[in-house]
Amino acid sequence: MAALAGPRALRRLCGVALFLSQLYVLSGRAGSLMTTKHSQPQSTLAKSLTSTSTNTPYFKAAESTEIPSYVTKCPSNGLCSRLPPDCMTCNTNYSCIYGKPATFDCKVKPHVHCVDQNNQEQENFTINMTCQFCWQLATTDYVCTNSTNCMTVSCPRQRYNATCTVRDHIHCLGNRVFPKMLYCNWTGGYKWSTALALSITLGGFGADRFYLGQWREGLGKLFSFGGLGIWTLIDVLLIGVGYVGPADGSLYI
DSSP, X not given: OHHHHHHHHHHHHHHHHHHHHHHHHHHHHHHHHHHXXXXXXXXXXXXXXXXXXXXXXXXXXXXXXXXXXGGGGSOTTEEGGGSOGGGEEEEOOTTSOTTSEEEEEEEEXXXXXXXXXXXXXXXXXXXXXXXXXXXXXXXXXXXXXXXXXXXXXXXXXXXXXEEEEEOTTOOOBSOSEXXXXXXXXXXXXXXXXXXXXXXXXXXXXXXXXXHTTOHHHHHHHHHTHHHHTHHHHHHHHHHHTTOSOOTTXXXXX
């Protein structure tokens, strides 16, 4: 009997151990189910929040408040008829008679404020101007670029391509910036009186040619003693009439 009691007790112990292991496994599964159930509402809430944030309407950023560059040229609360052309937009009529007075309807640009004769602010007004294109204006009504690469003392006189811009207070038709062919007209700082004085006094030593930057001719006059005086007399006449000028091609002051 004692021999049979040992195996029975061992079987009971194995059964209890098996029962406890199954109970532990079942309790672990129940815990995982509970955590998944609790996590589902949180994930649903996160998704709802995400969808809500993505579905919110997009509010545009505030419009830029930068002031246009042309505003610096426009006097504040001045007469509209005296505004520079860059401050207004006009309905120009190209069928007007050239050289005759013409009237055009204009409107001020944004951020520009002007008044009429009664000191009342207005946006629409008229201006009076002469019917002509910008490139037909007098030379005093526009400013052009200078060229220092062309010869001013030459025959025939040389020209260069310049870019001209109409002055702010001048009204005209067409583009206010235009190309134009101009005669070479620039100076390097050489004085005609100084060159003539050097030619008369020290011309035999080539001082006049050295002053004008013509060092080869100056050396020739120096070693030939002014061409025995003949070259000196010729240079006095050529510099006096302005035929001989600076070597860089500029004009005398």
